[in-house]
Amino acid sequence: MLRPYTRRLLLLLPTTTYRTAAFVEAARRLGVELTVASERPSTFEGAQPAAFLTLDFAAPERAAEQAAEFARRHPVAGVVGVDDDTAVVAAAIAGRLELTGNPVAAALAARDKHMQRVELARHGAPVPRFELHGLGEDVTDFAARLRYPCVLKPLRLAASRGVIRADDPAGFAAAFQRVGRILAQPDVVGCGDWTSRVLVEDFIPGPEVALEGLVVAGRLHVLALFDKPDPLDGPFFEESIYTTPSRLPQRAQAALGACARDAVVALGIREGPVHAELRWNESGPWLIELAARSIGGRCSAALRFGAGETSLEEIIIRHALGMPLPSLERERQASGVMMIPVPTTGVLRELRGVAAARTVPLIEDVVITAHPGQMLLPWPEGWRYPGFIFARGETPEVVEVALRTAHRRLEFIIE
Amino acid sequence: MDAPEIRITAEPIDGSRCKFMVSQPLHAAGVRRFASPAEAQDSPLAAAIFAIPGAEIGEVIVSGNLVTVVKRGATPWTAVGKSVGQAIRAALASGAPPLAPKAEAPVATADDDTLYERVAQLFDEQVNPMVARHGGRVELIDVQDAVVMLRMMGGCQGCGMADVTLRQGIEAMLQQHVPAVKGIVDITDHTAGTNPYFAAAKK
Structure with missing residues (x-):
């Protein structure tokens, strides 16, 4: 078994994250001593008190107190959050334990879509025109004066859950009610005041990209820029294919990177991974979202660095622990991931064709994360992809073709 | 034919x-x-x-x-x-048996057999009562050359936190209680799990 690195990493892993295997494997490869903190207790916590910790992710300051108490017994050298909520908790813990991390205010601004736009607009960043509405407001009062098309967004839900485009007042009223129903779902409704409000912003036309970066001492290093070749024009915004390197002109890529750098500064992000969604059109770059965390789902497997031996998670852990950083240069090959779309509502009975999909040239892996018997729910109500397809090749064009070919070989049996 | x-x-x-x-x-x-x-x-x-x-x-x-x-x-x-x-x-x-019969190796087998007994006891007395609280079970398949082969079932099979259970829980307990164990291999088909305790969602 691997000899642990002498410094302890506190890894904040929500029990519903897809990121577990990638981070745990990265920590093992680096040989770091690892404590996994989750919002629900592990059944091993009593037997392995240094390896597990239960933290109140809903109350970051309380979680920081709990972490400080833990650190008195088991000194902690670094903390990493893996999603929007744990990024805030990680910031609070980093502040309390004087570890590498972000100010809590920055992590909060990155998590809340309205707060983020207020901050970005205040600093002159190119964000869509936006306004905030309460679910209790009379839609007819303001739907007529909105500019169309517009996009309705819950303030915090992940994976574009509840994000809907509206093209006219009637469509807006229907979308507003639909978002309200999503925010009333049992897993959402008790999560805080934000569930009673909806952000409404201009729809920004043009291709969308995802930028993956690492912020070190306030300076953003762009790790990868992903194109999203399927147009995200709505009415719903389920992600599908990401490919990198970007096929946009160099001028556009440079402007998008500069836009993200300005946004990092505007939000006060100082350290750690960021994941940004941007659009590009004749007006230039637009900042759609910027999160103080790394890319979601299993998508990080599309990224390798140096000669292909370093994962994104290893870079994040190294940075958090103050270990020397390896090359932040992405591997030479083009790479891509497809978040497998949910074909229809129903219970997954079987997924056929996985082996055939894996035989498609350039396909590296097909990872199925849905389990037989799982309820599949399409967007905008849904937020869980049934799996991920990965490909690598000489160019993003051939990678995209491979992903689409592999996807066509999958057959969902849904009842 | x-x-x-x-x-x-x-x-x-x-x-x-x-x-x-x-x-x-x-x-x-x-x-x-x-x-x-x-x-x-x-x-x-x-x-x-x-x-x-x-x-x-x-x-x-x-x-x-x-x-x-x-x-x-x-x-x-x-x-x-x-x-x-x-x-x-x-x-x-080729038509030949794909694997040769397991060679008689009294010394190594005896060591692995001893380890098997100790690991099985640890699983029965400590590991399985813990994972059972989440509807899970861990089956010891074999010990070969001090490497433990196991399969996760029930709530553990396909669980989003299975890697954490494996590395932070089971492996750490083996290091503590049966330090002669050199490693563990999980041979679970996690994609076939029908009732994982924690299911993942994109964040």
């Missing part, structure tokens, strides 16, 4: 480990683990996998219709996996 078609499904666990499910049984009597080409020399299936050029195979574990391959090289499973599939097919097509 034509030989039945051999179907093989590859299921990478991570960059270094991959499971291959074969449509016909390969080894009915427990688990065989091969940690070097020398150990595999009388077993055509394992020997063929070790012989894949450039793959740097470190370990081959065969149980039932499942082959778990561990590699040290950076070549992706896309490339290596196809060669492993060809090696398995070729070994089965």
Whole structure:
């Protein structure tokens, strides 16, 4: 078994994250001593008190107190959050334990879509025109004066859950009610005041990209820029294919990177991974979202660095622990991931064709994360992809073709 | 009569480990683990996998219709996996038994047997009562050369936190209570889990 690195990493892993295997494997490869903190207790916590910790992710300051108490017994050298909520908790813990991390205010601004736009607009960043509405407001009062098309967004839900485009007042009223129903779902409704409000912003036309970066001492290093070749024009915004390197002109890529750098500064992000969604059109770059965390789902497997031996998670852990950083240069090959779309509502009975999909040239892996018997729910109500397809090749064009070919070989049996 | 078609499904666990499910049984009597080409020399299936050029195979574990391959090289499973599939097919097509009977090795077996007893006791008395609280169960498959092979079931099979349970929980307890154990290999087919305790969602 691997000899642990002498410094302890506190890894904040929500029990519903897809990121577990990638981070745990990265920590093992680096040989770091690892404590996994989750919002629900592990059944091993009593037997392995240094390896597990239960933290109140809903109350970051309380979680920081709990972490400080833990650190008195088991000194902690670094903390990493893996999603929007744990990024805030990680910031609070980093502040309390004087570890590498972000100010809590920055992590909060990155998590809340309205707060983020207020901050970005205040600093002159190119964000869509936006306004905030309460679910209790009379839609007819303001739907007529909105500019169309517009996009309705819950303030915090992940994976574009509840994000809907509206093209006219009637469509807006229907979308507003639909978002309200999503925010009333049992897993959402008790999560805080934000569930009673909806952000409404201009729809920004043009291709969308995802930028993956690492912020070190306030300076953003762009790790990868992903194109999203399927147009995200709505009415719903389920992600599908990401490919990198970007096929946009160099001028556009440079402007998008500069836009993200300005946004990092505007939000006060100082350290750690960021994941940004941007659009590009004749007006230039637009900042759609910027999160103080790394890319979601299993998508990080599309990224390798140096000669292909370093994962994104290893870079994040190294940075958090103050270990020397390896090359932040992405591997030479083009790479891509497809978040497998949910074909229809129903219970997954079987997924056929996985082996055939894996035989498609350039396909590296097909990872199925849905389990037989799982309820599949399409967007905008849904937020869980049934799996991920990965490909690598000489160019993003051939990678995209491979992903689409592999996807066509999958057959969902849904009842 | 034509030989039945051999179907093989590859299921990478991570960059270094991959499971291959074969449509016909390969080894009915427990688990065989091969940690070097020398150990595999009388077993055509394992020997063929070790012989894949450039793959740097470190370990081959065969149980039932499942082959778990561990590699040290950076070549992706896309490339290596196809060669492993060809090696398995070729070994089965030869008509010879894919694996040689397990050699009598009294000293090593005795050590592994002792370890097996201790690990089984740990699983029965401590590990399984813990994972049972989440509807899970961990089955000890075998111990070979001080490497524990296990399968996760129930709430653990396909659980989003299975890796944490495995590495932070089970492996740590083994290090503490049975320090002679050198490693663990999870041979679970996590994609077939129908009732995982924690299911993942994109964040």
